[in-house]
Amino acid sequence: MANIDERNVLKNIFSYFLLILLAVVILVPFFIGIWTSFLPTADILKGNYFSTNISLTNYIDAFTNTPILRYLGNTIVVATITMFAHLLFCSMSAYAFVFLDFKYKKFFFALFMITMMLPSEAAIIPNFQTVKALGLLDHYSAMIVPSLTSAFGTFMLRQSFMQTPKELKEAADIEGLNHFQIFWKVVLPYNRISLITLGAYSFLGAWNSYLWPILVTFSNNSRVIQNGLKQLQSEETFNNWGMIQASAAIIVIPTILVLFIGQHYFKSGLNEGAVK
Amino acid sequence: MSTLLTNVCKQYDQGKTVLKNVTAEIETGEFFVIVGPSGCGKSTLLRMIAGLTQISDGEISIDGQVVNNLPPKDRNLTMVFQSYALFPFLSVWDNVAFGLKARKHDQSEVEERVNNALKMVNLEDLKDRKPRELSGGQRQRVALARAVASDAKICLMDEPLSNLDAQLRIKMRQEIYALQRKLGITLIYVTHDQVEAMTMADHIMVLHDSKVQQIGTPAEIYKTPANEFVAGFFGVPPINILYATKISDKAIRVNNDFQVDLDQTVTEKELKVGIRPNELIVEKADELSANATVQNVEFLGDEKIVYATFSNGNEVSAIVPSDAHFDMFENIKITSTNNVLLFNQDGINVTANREDLINA
């Protein structure tokens, strides 16, 4: 009979083998993408992945010959404003649903819940017409205004606000604070983890949105990064893969760094959001 | 046919020692309680017997077979967890049947064993309920039924009653005791509650500071504690420990105050004396003859506990008849019978009659 030690060693070797194998499978697209971004396109097209002509040429090309920095800037502006708008409007409406008493509260909350069931993809035609009528086409605001608030964000913050100890609010009531003060000085600070989580969601959501920006932006002045890469790809008539990979790397590396730094927050936020 | 622990040690990688040289023999069919304050390593010891935690050094053998490296399932034992470890998505019946089904016993045998186990703990009527629909005591019984159904000869329990309220605890205590006697299994039971240990155990192991302090029957542990710690751990209110000096071969002065004449000769000049609260004699006294002041009096029904401080500030508690009347801050005179325990400076019991009972 094998003893615990020997069996554990065997089992662990097998576990590590699987862990490493899967890590390789998952990371291969990254490795290839980032590795080829350092190679000349000519070598890539010949299938010569082990070329030694490593250089930053593709990156320099991407920065100087394409509007990628402009795309990045546009995206950061849109995503940041969307994030702050979500934090403000969602926390305000969540506050109303938790701490205020008003007529038809249940009805209004049901409206919010129904909103979460409706896909924005199905609303693109009238929304396009609305944005066009407001004269926002090809502006940052075309991407920002329709998503200033979020039903999901309201719902998520409501769940979190409901767990704010009642005593905190009652103590504030006794101190004679009004609702704006309670909101700003008690509820928001107490729920900052949820706010950070929502902020991250909103930022990433705006960063990743693809369909709506492609409809409402036509020029490099307002085009965001997700559409921009498609633009680069379709403009590059002779398949400049080296530069395209470099542009992809330019976008993905900062995101992944941010993700690793914020991993702790994100993970706890995910689980909270998941089953609450 | 017993469970033997020989010099069992546990150290964690960071070098923290949890258990040091634990040696004990647990006889087949006995109710063996491991007791100690929290953090003394008692749960670790139990988990090592179960095989859930690897031992660092020493040897554990069950029925003559060294099990150090055997996985839990090959040790033929069962365990009841503090949290009961019930599967929330299974009914009571399926919870009890879980292990049996997993090991692919045949259908009729599983049914028979589960039904018998549920009958044994009076849960037949609730067999279709989910754990969340049960009270704390009922959940406890499901966990017991699971142990019963497994048919293992050794059952380990890790603080099984600590999640129950006081009344239920007393009831379950009796049920567990009756069950152990009826099934004739070896029960190794971990608790921090000295009352549980005293009321149920055949033998008690007292753990403290990673070391075994004493192993003995409840009576031995109470009457002849190995040291100051054991003496202080058992008994409510706890034993009073006071300093004493030798004044003659057979007499000591306690707390630099009253004299106690002993049946034995004392060798140490300076020692500690342990006096159970019911061995203290409390009398009303005038200011001149008084040696203590009443701080508080608790009425317990047929007796009262008097908490007092000596003039030098040492605190004691004494049990007096419930018709004795003492007021707060009243002056009293405290003396003692000669039924006391003597400890040397290191806290080791040096009371004379100890030799007869040592290692019993």
Next chain:
Amino acid sequence: MLKTSATDVIPEKKVEAKQKSKFKLTANDKYYASIFAGPSLFLLGLFVFYPMFRTLYISLFLTNTFGNTTLFVGLENYVKLISSPDFVSSMWVTLVYVVGVTFFTIAMGLLLANLASQKLPGIAIFRTLYSVTMGVSVSVAAIFWLFIFNPSAGFFTLLTKMLNLPTINWLANPTNAMWAIIITTVWMHLGFVFLVFLGAIESVPTTLYEAADVEGVSKHYQFFHITLPMISPTLFFISTITIIGSFKSFGLIDLITKGGPTNATNMLVYRIYNDAFFGGNYAKSSAEAIILTVIIAFFTYLQFKFLEKKVNY
């Protein structure tokens, strides 16, 4: 994870509310409520409810190329859709994609989470590596994989050449193109799903496994009879959001296959987009949008119902 929920708190709130109204403490709440909830309600009304009704309205008419309604036709647009083999095949394609993505995402996510939940030295490195695709956006995923699928210089082509296997043209063959899209989607979602599953698995009380260990239950049996039932709420949550997400898939299709070859990956949202903004057929597109809405609403509703009950046990 499960101890708090809306239903736990609401009854208390009710009691409180009753007491409050008696003392008229909340008289001013109406005014505050309109300030706090007003902006969000207005925005949702304008950009969610209005367009929903508008889309429904358009779908009952014929439209001109400017998107203006011309003739009321009732449900005719829907009838036309359902009887068009083109649309039916699109629905099939969408369904295959949704089922494929959901199945492989969950299977892979569970496998990774289960492996990474072991207590082994250095496991934190693998947890980080497995969650890495969370930082990948649609366009980056598309570019990385487009290159891998590239018929002349792509990684897969190179690999098959090295192993002397026949090369597969990933994006030119309908079945392969569907696989390509499914693989890319699964890869992109895997990081997120992995992290959620890992969190769920780690929150299963360890005593449950210990109790099973003592009873001699195999690890394999433990996974299917303890881990899976214990994380079933999360499993359900991930299933529904993956189903919803893949029904709404657009970016990857637009970037990788453009619906082709021969409509083999022309899914619902891509159709809505094409019919309206390239075909100029707003009525048809609106009818498709309403069908999408019904599907999404159904799955979201399912999820709400489930969350309300919290758990299945």
